[in-house]
Amino acid sequence: MASAAKRKKLNYxxxxxxxxxxxITCGLLxxxxxxxxxxxxQNMLRRHVNEILHSIFFLGVIYTGGLTPDQFLSATLAEGLRQEFPEPFxxxxxxxxxxxxxxxxxxIMVLKYDTEEKVMEELRSLLKKLKFPYPLNKPGNKHQHVxxxxSxxxxxSSNNMCPSKKYFGASLGCKTDKAKSIMIYSSCINTWHKYVSYSVMSFTHTQESEGLQFPGSMKCQAYLRNWQDxxxxxxxxxxxxxRIFSLQGEGTEQKFYPFGNCAETECLSKLLINDNFMQENTExxxxxxxxxxxxxxxxINKLREKLVSIPSLTNMLNRDCLPVFNPDSGK
Ligand SMILES: [Zn+2]
Structure with a gap:
């Protein structure tokens, strides 16, 4: 028994x-x-670089055991980035x-490429080039291994009356429940359109909300990347x-993830933020x-409960409100 327990611990x-x-590898890539x-x-992407560095460093902090930017970066790279982008540090x-x-x-991909087909094609080719490690220890597993x-x-998503304008969303590419919950709660308060936040929050807290009813011209399709091909x-x-977005179809089982984890949430929020017709006609x-x-x-209370277990975030929790990183304030 003792050796089985020891083996289990070593595996963990x-x-x-x-x-x-x-x-660390994926952050660096x-x-x-x-x-x-x-x-x-340069000018077009300064905001994005600031934001992506901050987001990677934050996920490092809330990761089990915690990681600092200096554990992601070599000394030379850290020095160069710190000079050019001090805010995330x-x-x-x-x-x-x-x-x-x-x-x-x-x-960044959507800014760079103009059609849905081109964005998807370039995204596939980038992911092939980046070679992120395979996240499951065997195909078909429900939980990510690493x-x-x-995402x-x-x-x-799009509005059929204006079909060339597409909105892209990604699922929350976070492994642990704690990271997922922190990102969902933060997105509800700081990021998503108020209707999307309202629906996600009411399902999370009461499981009883009626959800959103989009006009018939709303189109929305999710895609899963197949690792083999x-x-x-x-x-x-x-x-x-x-339930949340009143989408067509049976609805597949997804009991492992909290509300708001899916890619639909981000792309439908973008659709509502940018499309007046959708804003005015969504019930x-x-x-x-x-x-x-x-x-x-x-x-906010739930978010504080999650954040309090991370020792290096005490600075954030001592404030009256939880500050959000706004890359627009970069130099
Ligand atoms: Zn979903």
């Missing part, structure tokens, strides 16, 4: 080490990639990110998304300023 330690190395992009289009322990590194990467920073599911395959929405039951503020308070 090994898995933590693998995951830690994978997080993303940083090198965005720096290459930045060299070509100063604020990664005091400010919340608005989104994951992969969502920011997706935004932390990779890749394996992406989603595209590096293609994106269409997948139906899960039960949570079906949401029981939405009032008072209910919203109630849910926000509950969510």
């Amino acid at each position: 330690v090994k898995q933590l080490q693998d995951s830690r190395e994978s997080l 993303l940083i090198h990639h965005v720096m290459e992009e930045y060299k070509n289009k 100063e604020k990664y322990r005091s400010h919340l990110p608005k989104r994951t590194p992969f969502s920011i990467l997706l935004d 932390y990779t920073l890749e 394996t599911v992406i989603c595209i 590096n293609t994106y395959k269409e997948i139906p929405p899960c039960k949570n998304c079906k 949401i039951k029981n939405y009032t300023r008072e209910n919203m503020s109630d849910l926000e308070t509950k969510t």
Whole structure:
């Protein structure tokens, strides 16, 4: 018995080490990639580089055991980045990110390529080049074995009346429940359109909300990347998304993930933020300023509960409100 318990513990330690190395590797791969992009289009991407560095460093802090930027970067790279982008280094322990590194990467791709087909094609080719480690210890496993920073599911939404304008979203590429919950709570308060936040929060806290009802011209399709042949395959929405966004189809089982984890959330939030017709014609039951503020308070409390277990974030928690990293304030 003793040796079985010891073996189990050793396996756990090994898995933590693998995951830690994978997080460092993937963080570095993303940083090198965005720096290459930045060299070509400096002014356009300064905000994105600031934001992606901050998001990677923050995920390092909340990762089991904690990682500092200096554990991601070589001394020379750290020095160069610190000079050019001081803000993420100063604020990664005091400010919340608005989104994951992969969502920011997706935004850079959308800025660079103009059609849905081109974005998907370039994304596949980039992922092939980056060679993130395989996240599962065997195909078909439900839980990620290592932390990779890749969102394996992406989603595209549009308004049929304006079909060329596509909105991309990524699932939360976070391995642990704690990281997922922190990113979902932060996104509800700081990032997503108020209707999306309201629905996700009411399902999270009461499981009873009516959800959103989009007009018939809303189109939304999620895709899962297949590791074997590096293609994106269409997948139906899960039960949570079906309920929250009143999507068509049966709704697949997805009991391992909390509400708001799927790629639908981000792309439908972008659709609502950018499309006036969708804003004006999407129905949401029981939405009032008072209910919203109630849910926000509950969510902030839940977020504080999660953050309090991370010792290096005490600076953030001592404030009255939880500050969010705003890359627009970069130099
Ligand atoms: Zn879903």
